[in-house]
Amino acid sequence: MQPKLTDVAKLAGVSVTTVSRVINDRGYLSAATKEKVFAAMQQLNYQPSLAARVLQGKQFKLVGLIFASLENPLIAEVVEEIENRLFAKGYKAIICNSMDNPQKEQQYLKMLMANQVDGIITGSHNEGIKEYKMSGLPIVSYDRYFQNKIPTVSSDNQAGGELAARTLIEKGSHKLMLVAGSLEKKVPNNGRMTGFVEGAKGHGQSVVTVRFPFNATPTIRRATIREKLAAKKPDGIFCTDDQTALLCIQEAQKLGMTVPNDVQVIGYDGSTYVQEYHPELSTIVQPVGDIADLLVRLLFNRLQKNDEQLLDKYILPIKLLQRDSLRK
Incomplete structure (x- = not known):
């Protein structure tokens, strides 16, 4: 059974109204109160409902991006291209650098759920992280395989x-x-x-x-x-x-x-x-641009619950760029 707002309030020791105010960032609340509420949300793996998210007309339109490391110029470029495409659609990105650390990746997933993201694009996956499955969020993957029918985009x-x-x-x-x-x-x-x-x-x-x-x-x-x-x-x-x-x-x-x-x-x-x-x-x-386009398109397909049947794997073509490190 999915946890409810009342479950969060009970665990945090605050009122339902206070939990709602924390979720929607309304009015003055102490840091200690916010911390208790977010801790309870994380412990329960609570994902705020759409009704709670748009309370009083507020909709966040956030997407989480989890990648192992942004030191690789290719990964940094993919993330930038994704972020640009999301922004053009009215969404903002929360970028998480997991360093291929399962504990860090797990904590980022909990944080993204607590921050009410609409979906996740991930290029970092360690086996056995239950939060991916428990989040209930639309997820698509770049160059990482998942077991639970998450579409994966990669070059050939x-x-x-x-x-x-x-x-x-x-x-x-x-x-x-x-x-x-x-x-x-x-x-x-x-x-x-x-x-x-x-x-x-x-x-x-x-x-x-x-x-x-x-x-x-x-x-x-x-x-x-x-x-x-x-x-x-x-x-x-x-x-x-x-x-x-x-x-x-x-x-x-x-x-x-x-x-x-x-x-x-x-x-x-x-x-x-x-x-x-x-x-x-x-x-x-x-093909960085095509990879970013496809990742965002697949995510929005899942966000909008379109009837299009998604594949488990999408493989895009590569090409050779011949420069000075090869003989003519």
Whole structure:
């Protein structure tokens, strides 16, 4: 049974009127009172009803955006594009940076429910967070799989990995290296790794794989990359994100390797930042504008409860941007 306003009032030890005033931010209320009410709402996983939200004509029109980290230029760009599209529709965004921490993500979900968001777009998901299911909110996902029929939008990661392998081999690379995140979670971008390995195998090539945990620092990444480059001496590298690809180029050059003559490098993402500030990097480009458009369209489909049958997965095409890190 869904908790009611009276349940929140009872747990917080205040009147129903006080709870309503906290929800709608009306009149003077002490910080202690607000804290008690929000704590009770979180404990009960209480989601204010539409009637409570529009009390006295007030409607907030908020959407929560939960992403693992905004340090990645591609993710920052996706979030910006989503926020712009939401604003154009009269909605505001609450942006949450979970750092791939389950406890932090759980607390953000509770906070978003307490702040009466209309829906959630998430690019960060840790298995077993019950609040996603309990929230009762429309949710869509970017590059993260959910078990409870939440639509997921991603670029064609598998095709991107295969394209990277084919390109490196066709341009003369024979000793391939894959530098990627861990495979600990079942996420769509794991397809970049499997696509690259399978693409190389289809051309009779094997792959040396280097993996990092999500929270590996740039210093650890640099040291590991340099060690592997010195030991394995690859002549073709595919990285599952552009930031790591740039580290590979830098560390290869420190070892006296020239790019692309000694080693070719391809990244993945193709954010506007990388395209404008790092013309040396060849990369698999994700269609950021199309991703943001589709995420927002799917969310509003769920908000408006349209009859359109939604798919579990939406996969958008990628393309190769060839720059100086590939041979002509």
